[in-house]
Amino acid sequence: MSVVLMENVHIAPVVGPEIPSGHIHVEGDRIVALGPGPAPAVPGATRIDGTGCLATPGLVNTHHHLYQWASQGLAQDATLFEWLVALYQVWAAMDAEVVKGAAGAGLGYLALSGCSTSSDHHYVFPKGRGDLLAAEIEAARDLGIRFHPARGSMDRGASQGGLPPDVVVERLDDILAATAEAVDAYHDPSFSSKLRVAVAPCSPFSVSADLMTEAAALARSKGVRLHTHLAETLDEEEHCLAQVGLRPVDYMEELGWLGPDVWFAHAIHLSDSDIDAFARTGTGSAHCPSSNGRLGAGIARVSEMLRRGAIVGLGVDGSASAELTSLSGEMRQALLFQRARYGPAALTARQALEIATLGGARNLGREAEIGSLEPGKLADIALWRTDGAFASAVTDPVCTLVFGSRQPPLARLLVGGETVVEDDELRTVAQDELGRAGGEAHRRLMRLAGERGFAAGGQV
DSSP: OOEEEEEEEEEOOSSSOOEEEEEEEEETTEEEEEEESOOOOOTTOEEEEOTTEEEEEOEEEOOOOGGGGGGTTOSTTOOHHHHHHHHHHHHTTOOHHHHHHHHHHHHHHHHTTTEEEEEEEEOOOOTTSOOHHHHHHHHHHHHTOEEEEEEEEOOOOGGGTOSSOGGGOOOHHHHHHHHHHHHHHHOOOSTTOSBOOEEEEOOTTTSOHHHHHHHHHHHHHHTOOEEEEESOOHHHHHHHHHHHSSOHHHHHHHTTOOSTTEEEEEOOSOOHHHHHHHHHHTOEEEEOHHHHHHTTOOOOOHHHHHHTTOEEEEOOOOTTTSTTOOHHHHHHHHHHHHHHHHOTTSSOHHHHHHHHTHHHHHHTTOTTTSSSOOTTSBOOEEEEEOOOTTGGGOOOHHHHHHHOSSOOOEEEEEETTEEEEETTEESSSOHHHHHHHHHHHHHHHHHHHHHTTOOOSSOO
16 A cells, blocks of 8 residues: 655645644555654655645535537627527537547646546537547546536427527437436445546526426436536526526425535525525535636625535636636635625635635535545645745745635645646646647537537637
């Protein structure tokens, strides 16, 4: 069993007091011990000198659309609904090759920002384009981070009053069969799992009530989690009121979609009673500040949600609405957005770190395994170099990580005790090749979309 010893490091465990100069003892994929002072002598151990570094749990990304790496920079000045209408037809052209290249680049970019666990909400499955879910799962396995693909779906196209064109929706029975197959084929519920599957119809404006209820029943029969978009824009609220006579959260509650096995993306436009319902039922949410700002969707009431006891994690959202956004940078964005809305005491640096780690773990139902540095938990550890020539003027390393507009160098990222990033470079895959594959995925998607007759220039 491999042994890794980090020492001389400032430890921010998220749970419990910080340790200004301490050690972390890892055996295999677990944290065995951590505490002040030097690491114990263990023959054959790999020793990592953390002098000048901050150790945090690996960051947890709880909402993404990895395929969108291939469609960045489009519809730059659109609202959410305008942006979706512009891009649905482009996404309809994707194939497994596009998804593999986009997912690899997107996940690699996340790992370089300290992310050890990522979910992904993939909800566009054009017919005859290969196994898109398998393509992104393969990309995550190559990289070595924990992956939570959420098998998404849309069954309510424009002809049925939904937003997406009919070409990108699936039949209800096909969705349920494919989703059940994905769970059976890939979901690993074990403690050390690097692959878990969730059930994730896309959104209230693209999914029928029948799909929402059947999906919830399927997920609960399989013992997996539920995910969807909710309350992202006021347009969505108006759509729900017009279509079903209910506000989004009330609609979800009527369909049985509130509970400790559910987390929603965005959750911006919530009333006080909505937040209380989340807290009461243990329903989680993924806050995606950069995407919300890029689309002009609004600012989620994160500080109020935390104060009322609701679960909040962090997400970067799809790359096409949050171009080249890092997960570490979303901590700063979350903090600044809350302070801009509620004042300088709205969110602290350590609260921002907590929603990016333990909050995300709670969203994914993995708070017993990841999200904090504690003995017995998985050794998912980010080691940040906070003593650079300019950063040395800030004596609080957590402040350096969260407040700074430039991410501190990532000295090491361990996932289950294995090195995925070292000295700001991916070690499990060839970093330059991964980046090039992401660029080729973009060019391939634009070419395929053009062949279908859809323009895909700098502005769609």
